[in-house]
Amino acid sequence: MIRPEEITEILKKEIEDYQPQVKEVNFGTVIQVGDSIARIFGLSDARAGELLKFDSGLNGIVFNLEEEIIGCVLLGEDQDIKEGDKVYRTGRIVEVPVGPEMVGRVVNPLGEPMDGKGEIKAQKFRPIEAMAPGVVERQPVIVPLQTGLKAIDALVPIGRGQRELIIGDRQTGKSAIAIDAILNQKGKGVYCVYVAIGQKTNTVASVVEIFEKYGAMEYTTVIAALANQAPSLLYIAPYAGCAMGEEFMYNGKDALVVYDDLSKHAQAYRELSLLMRRPPGREAYPGDVFYLHSRLLERAAKLSNELGGGSMTALPIIETQLGDVSAYIPTNVISITDGQIYLDNDLFYQGVRPAVDVGLSVSRVGGSAQIKAMKQVTGPLRLDLAQYRELAAFTKFGTEELDKASRQQLDRGARIVEVLKQPRLKPEDVADQIVSLYAAVNGFLDDLALDLVQPFEEQLLEHLRATESDILEKIGSEKVLSPEISERLEHHIKDYLQLFKAARGLG
């Protein structure tokens, strides 16, 4: 606390030092305000993207530069601004506080706390817009970012520094994947930033609650641009999150930034652009909506070792309408990212959760960011699944007349699908995943009834942990399935399968 006499001291000093400085400042006058934008006359020196300050203390960003007029978006409520108010330049662009002080906090897109945990005493600020690292500053993505979801880590692996899009209709578990991925970063030295764009307040509150319950807030920052806030705040939110992630990346650490979701972001930007009378293009989005997302996602990178080798992984989320991935924003973001996880509505209601459509999902760089042991089990996995899908489509109306080989293929596929299912909020360690998948692709589950696959998988891991936990440890540390480990694992699975069956009287 400051004591009153200290304040008097400071004031006294200010007054004693009072020297009228003759300083010419550039100013403008508000000629129109409303819809969270303002039109300003004057300010001939203002630059595009510059932060402006209003008499009332509110800030704005220069959006349009016209002959005599400046179009400005207001970072907050416009009710305190009147026609004729004076506006001043600041010479800066919008900055947000960054660094370790932000971890564990819920903030608005300006970095101001929203969680009632008091002031954030950040040491450092970063501008929300920054140049993406160039070619020589990067290195290929080589380190995996484990999401803890078997379907993703096995089939569409994500590497640190990658940009992987999560796309799907509403209510197909897009956010759930991102949240699980954040939960799984516990103890892995990855700082997470979750940017909620245009979401309902209670949705954000429940996400924060999940993070707190599972201890994820210890390494996570939540940026909330709520649905009822000004479109300008929704517009800057992902850039603010990106700036916070960048701080970790440039300090040699790893960051994961989730943008949930960029469809709302594009809509907020469309709103601003139309209010600013920029010409509408396809789907009424402005012409630069591609650049809007490309300049954001391009900032995700894996830095070269000379620069500390830090990384920032981006998981943008896009909501499609009725599975239409060829709409404007989805195609844009698909073309910018290094792959996508496509979530299918039908799969979701068939009970395949996470509802990852393995055929349409790809990861363009992640393959090199899988540990060797995972690659050893996923090789046959992809093939089995592809064959299963083909056969399953073919045999929709009955399997009686199938030959034995085809029927076996179907059985194998169904069991793999079963193994890839995973409940929410239960990310699995990579060694656990490998054991489950190993059992499935090597056919140990083929003669188990489908509804017993998941219980078996669960109990097998429990048993393995209780009796031969060194197998899991070795997979985790050696990152490869050596013949010796494979043999022991196989042996263990076989033994436990017999136990499991005997306990259920299955001979």
Next chain:
Amino acid sequence: MASEGIAKRYALALFQVAEEKGDCWQYVKELNGVEKALEVYPELKSALWSPMVDDGVKKSILKQLFVERVSPPVLNFLFLLIDKGRFELFAGMAAAFVKLCLEASGEMEAMVESAVPIPEELQTALAQALSKKKGKQVKLKTRVNPDLLGGLVVTMGDQMIDMSLKGRLKEIQENLK
């Protein structure tokens, strides 16, 4: 809303006429007179702005009022505004016209606000200092604004020099945040 641009274009047209005739400042005076009339008699303003009043009637009103008081080109200018339905931009055009005249004569207008009236000799000194700084002849317009508490604020176009006590106090407040 390109109204500022429109006002500027009309003002430029009138200015070019005025330049040919060679008496900008006479026109400025006349335009100010018309502006004042509109300010003092709101009925006149509403009649001229109203779409209900016939253009012919508007013109005859203007003619009766101003034919003796303004030069023919200015009257024609007013008629043109009626024809084009741009009378509501008159104030903006007058301001733009003044600016053009000042620019052409290498002069500049500066608004000086002060808490107390400024003595004559200080005004001249201030005008001289500003002229030297700007490299242009600066004309002062003064206004007394007790809100400033002390000191003065000079405004030239969209540049402002704040040397008032109010501004300084605000700065201190800002620094203490």
